[in-house]
Amino acid sequence: MRGAECVETEVEDALVLLDLDGGMYFTLNGPAADVWRALEAPASEDALIETLTAKYDVEPAKCAQSVARLLEDLTQKGLAKPAA
Amino acid sequence: MHRHIAFGLRWDSDIALDQFAKASLADTLPPDITIRRAAGPLPDREMVHRKDGGTLCADGFRMHGDDEAIYDFRAPGTIEWRPGPAWQGRFPPLFFGTVAALVLAWRGGVPIHGSSVEIDGRAWLICGPSGAGKSTLAATLAASGKARLIADDLSILQGSASGPPTLYPGRPAIRLFPALAEHMRASGAEVREDPGNDKLLVRPARADPLTPVPLAAFIILGTDAAGIPLWRRGAFLDSQLFRPMWMRAIPGWRDRFRMLHHAGTILPMHSLRPADIRNAADFHARASQALALSN
Numbered sequence: 248m249r250g251a252e253c254v255e256t257e258v259e260d261a262l263v264l265l266d267l268d269g270g271m272y273f274t275l276n277g278p279a280a281d282v283w284r285a286l287e288a289p290a291s292e293d294a295l296i297e298t299l300t301a302k303y304d305v306e307p308a309k310c311a312q313s314v315a316r317l318l319e320d321l322t323q324k325g326l327a328k329p330a331a
Numbered sequence: 332m333h334r335h336i337a338f339g340l341r342w343d344s345d346i347a348l349d350q351f352a353k354a355s356l357a358d359t360l361p362p363d364i365t366i367r368r369a370a371g372p373l374p375d376r377e378m379v380h381r382k383d384g385g386t387l388c389a390d391g392f393r394m395h396g397d398d399e400a401i402y403d404f405r406a407p408g409t410i411e412w413r414p415g416p417a418w419q420g421r422f423p424p425l426f427f428g429t430v431a432a433l434v435l436a437w438r439g440g441v442p443i444h445g446s447s448v449e450i451d452g453r454a455w456l457i458c459g460p461s462g463a464g465k466s467t468l469a470a471t472l473a474a475s476g477k478a479r480l481i482a483d484d485l486s487i488l489q490g491s492a493s494g495p496p497t498l499y500p501g502r503p504a505i506r507l508f509p510a511l512a513e514h515m516r517a518s519g520a521e522v523r524e525d526p527g528n529d530k531l532l533v534r535p536a537r538a539d540p541l542t543p544v545p546l547a548a549f550i551i552l553g554t555d556a557a558g559i560p561l562w563r564r565g566a567f568l569d570s571q572l573f574r575p576m577w578m579r580a581i582p583g584w585r586d587r588f589r590m591l592h593h594a595g596t597i598l599p600m601h602s603l604r605p606a607d608i609r610n611a612a613d614f615h616a617r618a619s620q621a622l623a624l625s626n
Contacts, residue, residue, distance in 0.1 A: 252585065254592045256562035263562035265592075267585055272562065 248289035250321075250328035269325060278303060279317055289330040292318065336540040338435055338487045339499030340364055350427040352503045352540055362408070364434065369411040373403050380580050384429070387580050391437065394430050399423045402430050406437050427502060432485055432573045433581065441488040441587045442573035446505070447481035447498050448472045449538040450625045453545055454498045456486055458571045459552030464617070466505050468552070468603070471618035473535035474518040478622075480505065480537045481544060485573050489543065490590050495598055497543035506530040548599045550621055556600040564600065565592025 253264040253273075262280035264273045275283055278299055285298050295318075296310050303310075321327035335342045335351035336358075342348060343362035373393070380387040384396030391404040398417035404410050410430070412422075432442035445458040446469035455478075457465045465484070472478035482501030489497050504523075507515065512531035516522045521534040538544060549556070549568075559567050568591040572578045578587065601624050603617055 254565055254589055256565075256592075256596055258560075258562060265562070265565065267588060 248328060248330045249283075249286050249326065251326050253326070264326065266325065271324075273324065273326065278313070282314065282317055283321075283326070286327060334358060334362070336500075337431070338440065338482075338501050339489070339541065339543060340435075340438075342366060346421065348427070349421055350424075350502050350504065352500075352537075364408045364410060366410045366412065369403070369413050373401060373411065373413055376403070382577055382580060385577075387577075392433055392581075394425070394433065396425045396429060397423060400426070402426065404430070404434055404437070408434075408438075410434070428485055429574055429577075431501075432487075433577055435487045436578055436581045436583075436587070439490065439583065439586070441490075441496070441590055442578065443486045443488060443568070443571050444484070444573045445486050445571060446483045447486040448478040449481050449544045450478045450547075450622070453547035453625075454481055455548055455550055455621070455625065456488075456498070456546060457550045457552065458568075459554070463552035465552060466507060467511060468550070468617055468621060470505050470507055470511060470515055470520075470533060470535060471615055472621060474515055474520065475618050475622065476518075476536075478536075480535050488546065488590065488594065490586075491545070495546045496590055496594050497545050499543055500538045500540045503537050504532040504534050507533050546594060546598060548601060548624070549595075550624070551600060551602045554602065556602040559600065561596055564595030565589075568592075568595050 251266045251268060253266050256263045260277050262275045262283065281299060281302065282295055285295055292314060295314050296307060299310050300307050318327055333344050333347045334354040335348045336354045337351040340363035341354060341360060342351060342364045344366035345368055376388045376393060378386050379389055385392055385394035391406050393403050395401040398415040399419060400412050400415050402410055402412045436442055443456065445456050446465040447454050447456045448469050457468050459465055469480060469483060473480050481498050483505040485501055486498055487501065491497055507530055509531055512522050512533050515533045515535060523532045525532045565588060569588055578584060603620055
């Protein structure tokens with residue numbers, strides 16, 4: 248699930264987030280922005296992979312790897328956290 | 332009781348609010364804000380934050396920025412006041428600026444340090460640092476006959492369910508240097524002395540006080556708006572808030588930031604060069620430029 252309250256700006260094919268508490272800006276590219284949007288409600292890792300493989304031409308195994316890395320990155324930046 | 336209309340609200344007060352417009356006698360709706368002199372010393376209140384010139388409380392604020400009076404605001408709409416040692420018999424500018432801005436923020440408005448005018452039913456909000464010429468541009472636009480004043484110096488944005496925020500007219504007078512004030516008098520505006528101030532109070536043509544005007548665009552003086560990326564516009568507008576330290580402390584700042592961010596990304600932001608604010612002729616050129624932007 249999301250870990251921070253952000254405001255969003257769509258810029259071409261990316262999404263710029265401003266973390267309202269931390270005051271930091273983050274840029275998410277297309278697939279990462281899709282994950283952020285999907286996290287508006289708590290979502291399982293499997294559901295995120297399903298969303299991305301439906302939209303992009305990508306191997307499920309490779310997608311799972313990328314999603315895991317992205318979630319780790321978002322968690323480290325405070326933008327995501329495990330659902331309670 | 333004196334009734335006034337400002338920022339879309341009815342302000343009923345036991346002393347006249349000489350910087351707000353008087354309401355029509357036919358207006359009998361209940362007041363939004365009631366202002367009365369406290370019968371005795373103001374009671375102790377639970378303090379949340381001590382701020383510059385006042386104190387934030389759980390249910391409002393107490394403002395004592397000068398020695399003329401103390402104001403005790405309780406949400407949603409009661410102001411009790413007590414005269415201070417330097418009381419002059421009328422509310423000082425602090426009341427019509429800071430106190431009004433804080434009350435309006437508490438009620439969901441977003442107070443911006445900027446002047447605004449209405450052109451063809453839509454609002455133009457002029458932002459920029461003190462001395463950049465916000466009031467002068469608003470005045471010259473009003474003098475052109477094509478624009479009507481919404482508010483000088485303090486403009487309040489109100490959220491709308493969809494689309495851009497709206498503004499209601501605020502203070503009906505603009506403070507201007509004498510040369511420009513005389514120029515405004517020639518265009519038919521009422522001009523008055525402002526005791527203790529080297530500027531004059533000018534009342535130009537004005538938008539209807541109870542009609543909200545949707546915001547059309549921002550005019551930025553002193554900063555090149557083209558250099559502000561879309562995703563930073565919310566933060567830029569946040570830096571134009573009236574009394575920003577207070578605005579961050581009053582409940583609801585996230586909602587206010589979201590509104591500014593939304594307005595900044597959906598509305599155009601134009602820049603005009605800063606200029607000598609006493610030079611009326613130059614500002615005519617500036618007003619023409621601004622009007623050209625609105626076409």
